[in-house]
Every structure is written in structure tokens, then in C-alpha cells.
Amino acid sequence: MSTRQVKILARIRPLIDGEFADDGLRIERDSGKSFIIAKNPKIPTQVFSFPFTSCYGPESTQEEIFMDEVDPMLDIVYSGITVTIFAYGVTSSGKTHTMQGTKAQPGIIPRAVEAMFSRRTEDTELSVSYMEIYKDEVYDLLVERETASKLSVRENQHGKVFVANQLSIPIDSESDFNELYAEAIKRRSVASTNLNRASSRSHAVLTLNVKTQVNGAVTFGKLNLVDLAGSENNKLTGNDVSRMAESSAINKSLSVLGQVVHALNTGASRIPYRNSKLTRILQDALGGNSLGLLICNIAPTLKHRQDTINTLNFASRAKNIENKPVVNQRDPQTNTVVAVAPRLPTGPSLPSIPAPKAHAGPRPSIGLKQPSRVPRPSSVAGSGPLLRDIPERREPPLLTEQDIDARIAKAVEAEVARRLAEHERQQAERVRDAELLAQQGEASHRSSLAPAFNDQPPPTEAGSRSAGDDELRQRLQDLEDKLESGNAETRMVSDLSPVSRKKAGRAYVALARAQSEKNNLTLALELYRKAESYVPDNIKLKERIIEIEWAVKNGKAFNPSPKKPKKKGAKKNKKASWKASAGEAFVPAGPEAENEQENVGSPLRRSQKRGAGELQDHEAFATPILKRSRIEEEAEVEED
Numbered sequence: 208m209s210t211r212q213v214k215i216l217a218r219i220r221p222l223i224d225g226e227f228a229d230d231g232l233r234i235e236r237d238s239g240k241s242f243i244i245a246k247n248p249k250i251p252t253q254v255f256s257f258p259f260t261s262c263y264g265p266e267s268t269q270e271e272i273f274m275d276e277v278d279p280m281l282d283i284v285y286s287g288i289t290v291t292i293f294a295y296g297v298t299s300s301g302k303t304h305t306m307q308g309t310k311a312q313p314g315i316i317p318r319a320v321e322a323m324f325s326r327r328t329e330d331t332e333l334s335v336s337y338m339e340i341y342k343d344e345v346y347d348l349l350v351e352r353e354t355a356s357k358l359s360v361r362e363n364q365h366g367k368v369f370v371a372n373q374l375s376i377p378i379d380s381e382s383d384f385n386e387l388y389a390e391a392i393k394r395r396s397v398a399s400t401n402l403n404r405a406s407s408r409s410h411a412v413l414t415l416n417v418k419t420q421v422n423g424a425v426t427f428g429k430l431n432l433v434d435l436a437g438s439e440n441n442k443l444t445g446n447d448v449s450r451m452a453e454s455s456a457i458n459k460s461l462s463v464l465g466q467v468v469h470a471l472n473t474g475a476s477r478i479p480y481r482n483s484k485l486t487r488i489l490q491d492a493l494g495g496n497s498l499g500l501l502i503c504n505i506a507p508t509l510k511h512r513q514d515t516i517n518t519l520n521f522a523s524r525a526k527n528i529e530n531k532p533v534v535n536q537r538d539p540q541t542n543t544v545v546a547v548a549p550r551l552p553t554g555p556s557l558p559s560i561p562a563p564k565a566h567a568g569p570r571p572s573i574g575l576k577q578p579s580r581v582p583r584p585s586s587v588a589g590s591g592p593l594l595r596d597i598p599e600r601r602e603p604p605l606l607t608e609q610d611i612d613a614r615i616a617k618a619v620e621a622e623v624a625r626r627l628a629e630h631e632r633q634q635a636e637r638v639r640d641a642e643l644l645a646q647q648g649e650a651s652h653r654s655s656l657a658p659a660f661n662d663q664p665p666p667t668e669a670g671s672r673s674a675g676d677d678e679l680r681q682r683l684q685d686l687e688d689k690l691e692s693g694n695a696e697t698r699m700v701s702d703l704s705p706v707s708r709k710k711a712g713r714a715y716v717a718l719a720r721a722q723s724e725k726n727n728l729t730l731a732l733e734l735y736r737k738a739e740s741y742v743p744d745n746i747k748l749k750e751r752i753i754e755i756e757w758a759v760k761n762g763k764a765f766n767p768s769p770k771k772p773k774k775k776g777a778k779k780n781k782k783a784s785w786k787a788s789a790g791e792a793f794v795p796a797g798p799e800a801e802n803e804q805e806n807v808g809s810p811l812r813r814s815q816k817r818g819a820g821e822l823q824d825h826e827a828f829a830t831p832i833l834k835r836s837r838i839e840e841e842a843e844v845e846e847d
């Protein structure tokens with residue numbers, strides 16, 4: 208089955224009342240490619256460049272975006288494929304304007320309905336469903352708010368997710384739709400915040416279902432139009448308590464969306480769709496069987512800039528997600544709906560599948576049914592076709608808390624082993640070089656190598672630790688080998704408990720920080736990215752990654768942002784805990800891990816006895832052992 212990447216476009220909205228322009232954000236076009244260029248608001252000399260399939264500036268019109276990006280996808284819907292278009296961005300960046308629009312500037316939803324009707328044939332049946340996900344609960348927006356009960360998200364026997372008992376109302380004309388839609392949008396949860404007078408407090412998913420005939424086969428296409436709630440910075444929104452609760456639900460679900468994208472990008476064997484209703488419902492569009500278009504909405508002002516950079520970073524990752532679109536059609540023999548592979552041209556552009564020819568004659572009226580509170584399983588939107596040939600997602604094996612902790616221990620220790628091996632290899636290389644030069648009688652070269660040797664532990668230390676360390680190295684090597692063989696399992700980060708994830712994340716941050724302090728930025732970046740696999744929703748970590756990526760790309764030094772001022776009493780506590788835990792190791796739980804800790808900790812403890820200067824020699828491989836003096840970033844990991 209051929210795969211298709213999610214298409215990503217960026218749209219910068221114009222300035223609105225009370226906003227001021229600055230030079231920190233612009234679009235650049237070069238050889239047919241477009242980029243959003245954004246300055247880091249904290250360090251203006253850092254300029255980020257984010258590539259997109261297409262970028263639209265403040266002057267762009269609703270019509271332009273619809274005709275260029277959305278209209279071509281409607282033919283695909285008519286061929287029986289599900290297409291999902293979602294608007295993503297911080298609060299007040301223009302998502303609702305893009306999807307819904309205004310009377311004067313209608314957005315994608317009303318335009319898509321008009322275009323869908325213009326394509327119908329006499330065999331076509333169109334229906335609509337509309338739901339919102341508010342505080343991680345699903346409500347039907349086609350039902351009166353007072354009587355709307357929470358809907359549950361279910362999965363059929365083929366792993367297809369659907370919203371049980373959601374209405375799907377047949378529509379016979381645009382005016383049918385407009386009537387329903389006008390009522391439904393009034394039911395959506397909207398409130399005023401400091402950043403947006405009419406801020407969406409929920410994610411809204413409008414679905415247009417199309418049943419039609421293509422070359423004699425009955426097909427079932429679907430267009431999902433998703434207006435996500437915006438991520439919110441509560442320092443800026445000025446939210447009160449009830450708004451904060453909404454905001455926290457919005458941010459949490461968006462954070463899970465980020466985790467899903469991250470897991471898909473890193474090829475994780477388990478994707479955490481189940482961690483929020485939003486990602487469960489969007490599962491088909493994220494690595495599933497539909498085609499995706501993500502509109503990344505961008506607010507132009509400085510106060511949104513940091514959040515905008517995070518949005519852009521999310522979007523650039525999302526473009527690597529691959530879906531396997533299928534045509535949903537009726538099997539005349541069994542009278543069930545089956546998934547068949549579409550005939551898609553290869554290449555990055557979206558497939559253009561010709562729509563069936565419009566029928567010239569008059570079309571019999573389908574007739575508008577009244578909304579009903581009685582569940583109608585046959586018309587439940589999203590219950591979708593039965594996909595016989597889609598392999599079921601394999602459930603990961605059940606893991607005990609002990610298994611999980613043991614795996615973290617292995618993962619971290621493997622990193623230690625890798626660093627140790629690298630350290631030893633470099634040392635051996637230096638010794639070899641020096642011996643070679645000595646043999647050649649090049650005394651001058653030897654003296655010039657002396658400083659390099661001064662960086663290493665004194666020979667006596669090396670000698671004294673050789674037996675124990677050889678054993679340690681062997682054990683770590685064994686662990687690394689084990690890790691390699693079970694690598695697929697360790698990728699199942701989402702199986703870990705939150706505490707275990709944080710532990711592993713902290714360990715990698717400590718390693719990364721040590722490397723960035725030594726200006727080994729490429730390695731630091733690699734380690735920060737590993738940390739991100741464990742704590743993917745840590746915003747500060749993301750910002751750090753973006754900054755180091757920039758420094759690496761531009762060959763610049765990396766200057767970490769200033770450390771946070773210490774909290775009152777923190778110094779005292781820190782001192783006490785440092786004293787109490789001199790050489791305190793990152794302690795993976797579980798008996799096996801405890802034994803390992805004895806060994807992993809020992810070189811560090813010996814080093815500490817030798818004093819601070821010597822301690823640094825071992826930092827390269829001892830950093831997972833968290834030293835109290837350097838855990839500001841780990842604390843940040845915990846805070847988020």
C-alpha cells in the first residue's frame with residue numbers, strides 16, 4: 208500500500224486591533240520552496256528557518272487557500288478516501304477564521320460544503336456530523352446543548368475508532384447545511400480571554416460523509432475538518448479558575464498530539480493515541496488510512512513568538528508522518544465495506560483522482576431528516592467502514608513496573624557504556640599516537656601532546672582502576688548488547704510510568720548538559736533528543752533543542768539561557784541533599800538495577816575523592832549519575 212506524507216502549510220494572519228509589527232517573522236521563498244523565518248525572542252541573533260510545502264502571508268485570502276490547497280482534495284474524498292484537514296496554532300492565531308471564517312470571508316468549512324455539492328451526482332448522498340472535544344469529553348454539536356450527553360469513543364473489531372451514537376444528518380442542499388451549522392456553532396464552547404475575544408475552548412471536528420459510485424463501485428469518502436483549540440500560555444491569557452481548567456485540558460490534549468507526532472517520527476512501536484480523546488479520534492489522520500493536511504496558523508506578534516516557534520517546530524515534525532490512504536468501498540458479494548488500495552501516482556504532491564462525472568439529469572431529493580437523540584448505529588459518523596484488509600495494530604506485551612524500571616536502567620546504562628567505550632577508545636588512540644611519535648624520536652611532538660595527556664586521569668589512577676573498570680566495562684558492554692537486542696522494546700517509551708519517563712529524561716538531560724558545556728553540541732543535541740523521547744511535552748527541553756539545532760546548523764557557540772533564580776531555602780535544601788547524597792546515583796529501581804548501581808557509582812565516588820578537577824575527567828561517562836550541583840535542567844523537566 209503506498210504511503211503519503213501529511214501536507215503542511217503555514218498561514219500568518221494579519222495584525223489585528225492593538226497589535227504592532229516587528230521584524231521577527233517573515234516568509235522567504237527560494238527555488239520554489241517556502242520558509243517561515245522567525246527570530247528567537249530571547250536571543251534575537253538566532254534566526255530559525257522552517258520549511259513548508261506552502262506559506263501564506265497576511266495578505267492571503269480565504270479563497271486562495273481554499274482553491275490552492277483544499278479544493279483538489281475534494282476529488283479524493285469523492286473517490287472514497289478519508290481526508291483530514293486540521294488547523295493548528297496558538298490561541299488567536301487564526302484557526303477558527305481559517306476553518307469557519309465570517310459571513311464576509313467564509314472559511315474552509317462553508318466553501319468545502321459548496322464545492323462538495325457542486326461535485327455530486329445522482330448517486331451521491333451527503334451527510335454531516337459535528338462534535339466538540341471539551342475537557343477531554345466528546346459532545347455532539349448537532350444536539351441541543353441541554354440534552355447533549357457525553358459520547359464515548361470506541362474501536363470496532365478492525366481497530367477503527369469511532370464515536371458511538373454521534374449523529375450523522377443527511378443534507379440535501381447547502382441551505383440545509385447552513386441551517387444546521389449556524390445552530391451548531393452557537394453550541395461550541397467559546398469564551399473571551401485576554402488574547403482572543405472569542406477563543407475556542409474545545410477542539411471541533413466537522414465531518415462531511417460522501418456515499419457515491421465510482422466505476423460501478425459504491426464508495427464511502429469522508430472529509431474531516433478540524434478546528435483545534437489553541438495552546439495557551441496562562442501568563443498571557445489572564446485566565447480565571449474555570450478558564451484555567453479548560454486551558455489545562457486543551458494544553459494536555461495538544462501535548463499528547465505532540466507525543467503522537469514524536470512517536471510516529473521516531474518509529475516507536477507503540478503510539479500513545481489512547482492518551483487523549485483528540486488523538487484517538489484523529490488516529491486515522493495520524494499514521495492511519497486517511498490523507499492529511501495540517502494548516503499551521505501563526506500569529507504575527509512578538510508576544511506570541513516563543514509559542515509560534517514551538518508551533519513551527521511541531522509542524523516541521525508532523526510533515527514526516529506517513530499515512531496509508533485506502534479507498535472505502537462496498538464489496539457487492541458480502542455487502543460489507545472493505546478497504547482497497549487506491550491507485551495513487553507516486554511523488555510528493557497529493558494524488559489527483561478524477562471525480563465521477565456529474566450526472567446531467569435532475570437528482571432525486573434525499574430529504575432532510577430531523578436531528579434525533581435516538582442513536583442510529585447505521586448512520587453513526589466515524590463508525591466507518593469495516594476494513595477487512597487492514598492489519599490489526601499489535602498490542603505491546605504487558606510490562607510490570609519492575610520490567611519497565613529495569614529497561615530504563617538498561618537504557619541509561621547502555622548510554623554510560625557507550626560513553627565509557629568512546630572515552631577509552633579516544634584514550635587508547637592518544638596513547639598509540641604518542642607511542643608512535645616516541646618511536647620516531649620526535650620529542651618535540653611528544654611535548655606538544657603533553658597537555659592532551661594532562662586531560663586524562665593520572666597513570667596511577669588508570670592502573671589502579673583497570674581491573675575493576677574492565678569488569679565494569681564488560682558488564683556495561685553486556686548491558687549494551689542486551690539493549691541492542693531488545694531495542695524495539697525500549698522504544699516503547701509510552702509504556703513507561705510517568706515517573707520512570709522523567710527519571711530517564713533527567714538522566715539524558717544531565718548527559719546532554721555535560722556535553723553542551725564542553726561545546727560537544729552535536730552529541731548534546733543527540734542526547735537532548737533522547738531525553739525528549741521520554742518527556743516529549745517538556746517545552747523548555749524543546750526550546751533547548753531548537754536553540755542547539757540552530758547553533759549546530761550555523762556553526763555557532765551555544766550559550767544556555769540564564770539559570771532560574773533559586774527559590775528561597777533552596778540553597779539550604781540543596782546543600783543538605785548534596786551532602787546526604789554525595790555521589791548520589793541515578794538509581795533505577797529493581798534489584799538488578801541496584802546491584803548495577805554499586806558498580807556504576809564506584810568510579811565516580813573514587814573520582815570525587817580525588818577532587819573536583821579529576822571529577823571532570825569522568826564526566827563524559829559518569830553524567831547519568833546526577834550530581835546535585837547540575838540538575839537545574841532536570842528540575843525543569845520535573846516542573847513541566
Ligand SMILES: Nc1ncnc2c1ncn2[C@@H]1O[C@H](COP(=O)(O)OP(=O)(O)OP(=O)(O)O)[C@@H](O)[C@H]1O
Binds near residue numbers: 221305403
Ligand atoms: N486571515 C485573517 N484575516 C483577518 N482577520 C483574521 C485572520 N485570521 C484571524 N483573524 C482574526 O484574528 C482573531 C483571532 O482569530 P481566531 O479566533 O480565528 O483565532 P484562533 O486561533 O481560532 O483562536 P483560539 O485558539 O483562541 O480559538 C479574530 O478576531 C479573527 O477575526
